[in-house]
Amino acid sequence: MHHPSACTESHDPRFDALVLFNAGLELLATGFRWLEGPVWFGDQRCLLFNDIPNNRTLRWSEQHGVSTFLEPSAYANGQARDRQGRLIQCHHSSRCLTRLNHDGSVTTLVDQADGKRLNAPNDVVVKRDGSIWFSDPLYGLLSDYEGGRQVSEQSPAVYRLDPDTAAITAVVRDFDGPNGLAFSPDEQLLYVSETGSAGSGEPRQYIRRFSVTADGRALSGGEIFHKISAGWADGFRVDEQGNLWCSADDGVHVIAADGTLLGKVRVPQRVSNLCFGDRFNSRLFICASTSLYSLFTNTRGAA
């Protein structure tokens, strides 16, 4: 364990209330290739996460450590649970979202939009109304390492999926590389990280903020909310106070709802994604390159 004071870096007094003086960064497991997609299963007291280049979904619990949950995983990346507690996975190589049903069967939820195949669904979040929102950039199609090179049939987008009717709607298309996404606690805002590059000029690497329309089905706005430095935000989560806990090159950055960087949790490896979990939903699980870390915090993930 890293000494607590060595792993946090306060940039704003508000940060100090979010972290604990006597809790440090814990290395839970290592030896993976590139981790992504952590999701906590409170009823089973375990974390599911993906080792993308190794094409497998892994399970970690305090009691039993790491075991294989699903292999092959169709190069699964982002994960979430739906309102019934079922695992939702984004898959690079099969270019779809699936749901693992309680009886063990798997349902493909969506694999195309407007009659064309999706690219490589990257990250996913489920809204309280049961709708599934996910990003569909090109990253997972670009290399054999993360699922096998394939040809894109359409531009990147963020989608809203109604799992009951299978209706899929692009809610925003002006992204190069939409990546992580999360709602504010009241679900009136949706944050989406942009990890693309506009080609020439300034790289498009920031978090955008959208307002959810009154019917809960569409977005407006989309201004730049925050620019991460160093690196860029991949996956992130929102805590109960509305702060964003974001992946970055040098660790986890905590950003207030007003866009201010409050502080950092220093992590020895580049962070790709994270989630809250454990008994009180106050423990941060961090996927960082080849390792899985955790940190007990003094806040809780948004319910």
Ligand code: MG
């Ligand atoms: Mg991602």
